[in-house]
Amino acid sequence: MAYLDNASTTQKPQVVIDTISDVYKNHYANIHRGVYDLSVEATDLYEGVRAKVAKFIGAKDSGEVIFTKNTTESLNLLAYCQGESLTGGDEILLTEMEHHSNIVPWQMLRDRMSDVGCRIKIKYIPIDSKGRLELGKLDKLVTKKTKIVSLTLMSNVLGTINPIKEIVKRIRELSTVNREPAPLVLIDAAQAVSHMKVDVGDLGCDFLVFSAHKMYGPVGVGVLYGKREILSRLPPFLSGGDMILSVSFDKTTFNEIPWKFEAGTPNIADVIAFGEAIGFLEKLGYEYVGKYEMGLTKYALERFSKDPDIDIFGPKDLKERGPVVSFNVANIHPHDVASILSEEGVAIRSGHHCAQPLMGVLGIDFACRASFGVYNTKEEIDWLIEGIKKVKKVFRI
Amino acid sequence: MRGLRKLKRCLGYNFYFQISNYLNMDLYREEILEHWQNPQNWGEISAADFIIDQINPLCGDQVTFYFKIKKGKIGEVSFTGKGCAISIASASILSETILNKPVSALAKITGRDVLRMIGGPVGPARLKCAFLALEAVKKLGGDERLKTD
Numbered sequence: 142m143a144y145l146d147n148a149s150t151t152q153k154p155q156v157v158i159d160t161i162s163d164v165y166k167n168h169y170a171n172i173h174r175g176v177y178d179l180s181v182e183a184t185d186l187y188e189g190v191r192a193k194v195a196k197f198i199g200a201k202d203s204g205e206v207i208f209t210k211n212t213t214e215s216l217n218l219l220a221y222c223q224g225e226s227l228t229g230g231d232e233i234l235l236t237e238m239e240h241h242s243n244i245v246p247w248q249m250l251r252d253r254m255s256d257v258g259c260r261i262k263i264k265y266i267p268i269d270s271k272g273r274l275e276l277g278k279l280d281k282l283v284t285k286k287t288k289i290v291s292l293t294l295m296s297n298v299l300g301t302i303n304p305i306k307e308i309v310k311r312i313r314e315l316s317t318v319n320r321e322p323a324p325l326v327l328i329d330a331a332q333a334v335s336h337m338k339v340d341v342g343d344l345g346c347d348f349l350v351f352s353a354h355k356m357y358g359p360v361g362v363g364v365l366y367g368k369r370e371i372l373s374r375l376p377p378f379l380s381g382g383d384m385i386l387s388v389s390f391d392k393t394t395f396n397e398i399p400w401k402f403e404a405g406t407p408n409i410a411d412v413i414a415f416g417e418a419i420g421f422l423e424k425l426g427y428e429y430v431g432k433y434e435m436g437l438t439k440y441a442l443e444r445f446s447k448d449p450d451i452d453i454f455g456p457k458d459l460k461e462r463g464p465v466v467s468f469n470v471a472n473i474h475p476h477d478v479a480s481i482l483s484e485e486g487v488a489i490r491s492g493h494h495c496a497q498p499l500m501g502v503l504g505i506d507f508a509c510r511a512s513f514g515v516y517n518t519k520e521e522i523d524w525l526i527e528g529i530k531k532v533k534k535v536f537r538i
Numbered sequence: 539m540r541g542l543r544k545l546k547r548c549l550g551y552n553f554y555f556q557i558s559n560y561l562n563m564d565l566y567r568e569e570i571l572e573h574w575q576n577p578q579n580w581g582e583i584s585a586a587d588f589i590i591d592q593i594n595p596l597c598g599d600q601v602t603f604y605f606k607i608k609k610g611k612i613g614e615v616s617f618t619g620k621g622c623a624i625s626i627a628s629a630s631i632l633s634e635t636i637l638n639k640p641v642s643a644l645a646k647i648t649g650r651d652v653l654r655m656i657g658g659p660v661g662p663a664r665l666k667c668a669f670l671a672l673e674a675v676k677k678l679g680g681d682e683r684l685k686t687d
Contacts (some may be wrong), residue, residue, distance in 0.1 A: 481565075492598060
């Protein structure tokens with residue numbers, strides 16, 4: 142079977158699977174709690190991965206790395222906690238290509254604030270006909286009232302890679318002109334992180350979020366990176382054990398970062414296994430990963446463009462996109478395409494890809510999506526093309 | 539395909555239904571494709587007595603059924619929708635079946651009946667597509683306002 146749905150989730154290397162089992166068999170106890178050796182060992186392994194993640198993304202210290210359940214939870218945390226600093230008239234800037242998890246929490250924040258008489262606005266950077274952000278509109282969209290700019294590094298539908306460095310630079314320039322503190326910049330790296338090196342210092346962002354399961358790690362582990370001085374000022378998100386310093390019946394004082402944001406027993410074994418997933422990617426090297434995956438993407442785009450019945454979405458220029466290719470086949474519903482492809486042993490995704498607003502902008506309801514990982518091959522793309530020929534045959538096109 | 543229809547008639551739909559899994563039947567059989575390409579009773583009814591929307595939130599398939607009731611029967615029926623071939627074909631076939639039937643009969647239509655109408659089983663992942671129209675039609679059958687008719 143050809144698994145071409147890596148944008149949704151990736152398959153796991155043996156070392157990641159084995160590590161989960163090994164932790165539970167040989168190194169498992171609750172962390173941060175016991176003074177006995179096994180607990181200390183488990184704690185060291187867990188915190189060791191935090192340090193590994195910090196190094197992986199270029200964070201200054203591991204206190205800036207918080208483990209959550211996934212990208213969605215990380216975004217919700219920020220919408221709730223950073224959202225508390227917003228007041229009436231403030232603005233949040235997103236983009237038309239965002240995943241629901243980077244739209245809905247902000248809408249809910251807006252509605253919660255509206256309930257108490259505070260009106261904030263959400264604006265969207267539009268996309269052009271090639272699926273790239275219309276950066277020329279930034280000057281008008283970033284105003285004195287813009288407090289948060291949240292956008293994706295790589296679109297899970299279009300594959301578009303956004304020039305974050307350039308965008309952050311422009312935003313900082315605009316705030317100097319506006320004589321206001323620069324808005325906080327949050328980057329959704331969920332899609333990008335398995336395909337390209339992500340360095341928070343290089344990007345210049347204030348927050349970065351991603352999930353382990355999209356980069357060959359286990360499900361149930363997400364990362365929220367935030368600059369120390371910003372995270373320290375935020376109120377906690379979930380509360381209970383571990384995130385406290387002291388609790389009385391009257392009140393509670395909170396732990397310092399990162400533990401302030403890690404309430405309850407965390408996903409110990411999976412975090413430790415996530416460390417192995419990072420090791421897996423680092424061993425392959427992003428240079429190899431990028432070159433290989435873009436080779437597959439180039440091949441797929443070439444073969445797709447030979448078929449006049451296939452509509453491709455997103456930039457055609459390989460420098461502007463990652464290995465995520467959304468497409469439609471004539472007027473055939475993507476579910477029917479995916480069903481027939483599944484019968485031919487090819488797994489693609491079909492639907493709105495948690496980006497309904499983007500679907501509307503593209504003028505479609507649904508799309509098919511093929512997305513590549515390090516274990517896919519050119520042969521599997523050939524199967525995809527043959528499968529699409531079968532789809533057209535069944536639907537008599 | 540003609541041979542297939544003859545087979546179904548000879549075996550009887552019930553028996554065909556039982557064995558079709560073993561015959562490894564094609565999901566996109568003629569019934570489905572014909573009704574997808576030319577859906578029957580397609581369109582809106584202006585001044586419809588009842589308009590019922592049904593969406594499958596997981597996949598986004600959507601149908602809207604329009605009904606005109608005459609003396610307790612489905613006098614007119616039509617539908618519009620956006621969805622996969624299974625959901626559209628199922629809506630088309632169902633609309634043909636329920637025309638001129640009493641409203642009281644709608645509640646008795648089962649999923650099994652629908653699968654028989656569309657020519658056989660669909661895989662578990664596509665059952666919701668096949669039954670989308672049925673859910674809309676059953677809503678009419680269960681509508682309180684019709685119980686006095």
